[in-house]
Amino acid sequence: MQTVSESVIKAALEVTLLPGVGSLSQSRISKALPDISEFFSMDDASLAALGISTEATALLHSRAYRATATEIYDWGIHEGCQFLIRGNPGYPPLLEEIFAPPLVLYARGRLEVLGMPCVAVVGTRRPTIYGLQMAQGIASDLGSLGICVVSGLARGIDGAAHRGCLEGGGRTIAVLGCGIDIVYPREHRQLTKSVLENGLLLTEFAPGTSPSPQNFPVRNRIISGLALGTLIIEASEYSGSLITARLAMEQNREVFALPGNLTSTQSFGPNFLIKQGAKLIQSWRDIIEELPPEIRQEILIKEDSRPSRKPELGLLSDEESRLLELLKTDETTQFDKIFSMSNLSVSRLSDLLLNLEMSGRVRQLPGNLYVKIRI
Amino acid sequence: MQTVSESVIKAALEVTLLPGVGSLSQSRISKALPDISEFFSMDDASLAALGISTEATALLHSRAYRATATEIYDWGIHEGCQFLIRGNPGYPPLLEEIFAPPLVLYARGRLEVLGMPCVAVVGTRRPTIYGLQMAQGIASDLGSLGICVVSGLARGIDGAAHRGCLEGGGRTIAVLGCGIDIVYPREHRQLTKSVLENGLLLTEFAPGTSPSPQNFPVRNRIISGLALGTLIIEASEYSGSLITARLAMEQNREVFALPGNLTSTQSFGPNFLIKQGAKLIQSWRDIIEELPPEIRQEILIKEDSRPSRKPELGLLSDEESRLLELLKTDETTQFDKIFSMSNLSVSRLSDLLLNLEMSGRVRQLPGNLYVKIRI
Secondary structure: OOOOOHHHHHHHHHHHHOOOOOHHHHHHHHHHOOOHHHHHHOOHHHHHHOOOOHHHHHHHHOOOOHHHHHHHHHHHHHHOOEEEEOOOOOOOHHHHOOOOOOOEEEEEEOHHHHHOOEEEEEOOOOOOHHHHHHHHHHHHHHHHOOOEEEEOOOOOHHHHHHHHHHHOOOOEEEEOOOOOOOOOOHHHHHHHHHHHHHEEEEEOOOOOOOOOOOHHHHHHHHHHHHOOEEEEOOOOOOOHHHHHHHHHHHOOOEEEEOOOOOOOHHHHHHHHHHHOOOEEOOOHHHHHOOOOHHHHHHHHHHHHOOHHHOOOOOOOOHHHHHHHHHOOOOOOEEHHHHHHHHOOOHHHHHHHHHHHHHOOOEEEEOOOEEEEOOO | OOOOOHHHHHHHHHHHHOOOOOHHHHHHHHHHOOOHHHHHHOOHHHHHHOOOOHHHHHHHHOOOOHHHHHHHHHHHHHHOOEEEEOOOOOOOHHHHOOOOOOOEEEEEEOHHHHHOOEEEEEOOOOOOHHHHHHHHHHHHHHHHOOOEEEEOOOOOHHHHHHHHHHHOOOOEEEEOOOOOOOOOOHHHHHHHHHHHHHEEEEEOOOOOOOOOOOHHHHHHHHHHHHOOEEEEOOOOOOOHHHHHHHHHHHOOOEEEEOOOOOOOHHHHHHHHHHHOOOEEOOOHHHHHOOOOHHHHHHHHHHHHOOHHHOOOOOOOOHHHHHHHHOOOOOOOEEHHHHHHHHOOOHHHHHHHHHHHHHOOOEEEEOOOEEEEOOO
8 A cells, every 4th residue: 555655755754844834834835746755856936935934944955854754754664654645645535625634644553444434423521421322332333334433532432432433343543633652541552552453543743742732623624534424422512522523514524413411511512513504313324324325325235234233114004004105216295195195184194204204214305295215 | 352253253163063174174164255154154056165065064054053153152251261263353373374274263361472472392291301391491481581382281391381481470372182171181270270370271172172182183283383483392203292393394483392312212303303404402592593583683682681691601712802803793704814814723713713603702604704793
């Protein structure tokens, strides 16, 4: 997989080490230069046009960080850390689409998980039992269905999401707010090891970077940026998870949220997000439904072939069976038409249609139209 | 208020007593005949055109139910029961708009509450403590703000809604699934008395009608039909409250739902409705926001004049104050523009804007536009 040349990796590492060259400048540079190693032979005028300060220009001309970049590269080769460079093979395509993607990603573990459809599951570091159980349960469902669960390896919901996914036999990506050589929080030492074996650790921070608070919002854009959608499990009013949700919206990704009692401060965030348009989820199905058709299709086929997880379709009453016969799977039928065919009262008919809808047999479409779901 | 003539009332009562003349026929009749008393002098052809069966035609010609209608009328005069006749003064205008409104409504209590803006609060007869407390609390808030709370006087959520509204000093309407002379359920004897004194009992069922199960869905359309919107507090998968919600949608009224933990079967219904497009509510404000502008305005003015209930706007940090100064109340500002004016990082700016949004100072509009809320 590692088809990127040593010179490109080292040049990219050196760029990220230059003071004042943040993600915005990195983004501008990698957009302008398909081959990042050309950066160091640019003239001052071109560098200035890219917004590089005179201070940084002097440092790049003197190659002040060349040795450090080489040191990091050698460390990586020795420690099994790989380097994903923007615009080069192996870099996650969905991440290329976000605003100012990082030039370098440090990666440890199974790089192939980057090819899987990803869903982020995040939330507060101070969850309730309800939040923990839901995070773990839904992540387990997603993992077992072949969805890679992305989270931030933080205490609370993040940890439960990684754990649940692994328990479901799935793959998971942990995006760190520190260097890839640092285990944080300490109590996640064992979990980190499991993620390494069955998934991937990712970070844009250089080795040795400590997990300081300002890193986390920066890190969060990678979590949402890797994923087709982000599920917020629990988040109080000022939780960073709400920022992750907002980032996902700005990145045109799906936002999912777990509803919860108003009396729980941890459910304030998800409830608020739902009010703002996030999709309320009652099970993994509500997530799968919003994924691109080809991915959704594949997952549902997989799901159907596992007898233990077949959708729980209860037996139909005679009345329901007769009603279902009036509906078509390939064509909608107007409520009024069903009404006149059914010989039922309006209220009884509404009642039955709602039951059939809730049991996944019928779908209501705008305009009071009904269609039978092919099972 | 009772400006409808005795003959019109008696004629309307007689129509509702005819066998086979249900709400659909009643609706057709009252639409065709502004003066319902003309009904009994119609010729057979015109009656047939209205869909009246030959059996009913014979009975109406023989005036088989004239005596019973007179009896009910006299009983009403004696017992303080009033009659609201569709198409006549005093009949609730919002109810005129629904599909097949009842020709006759029996009413006891304060008729003037029909002039108030109404919101329905309904739910399961087997609620959780959470559901009961929320129903009571939100109904109390609505009542104290001058919103009349409509419900079905059933055990559980309905009872809590009526009680809460009365505790808040508000007015409430109980719509019955039985005759107005019947107290059901028995344990709501005291509550029924309070509703009579501080609100209104309404039903379309003739005196003496017992509360049989098939009456409730019919009754539910009146609950949602009287209200600008319906709030579903708790409802399990097969609850009648889901029918009420569906009816409200079909009547083009707002549907509100209280979110709850997925682990609570009673929250299945509201969560499901939110997924289908009902508005998740976190407080009475989320309900008021969706009411027609003139009603909303009046309530918010009332609310502002009560110091104890002022919106809890926390103190702003210096950073937040500076950011607010960049925004306008009468014009939207693009995120990018705020970003370039603010000297903040993208993530810090997103963070602050979200906080300001959650504390009700700022509103985000589609297209990443922001506007300051006038306080």
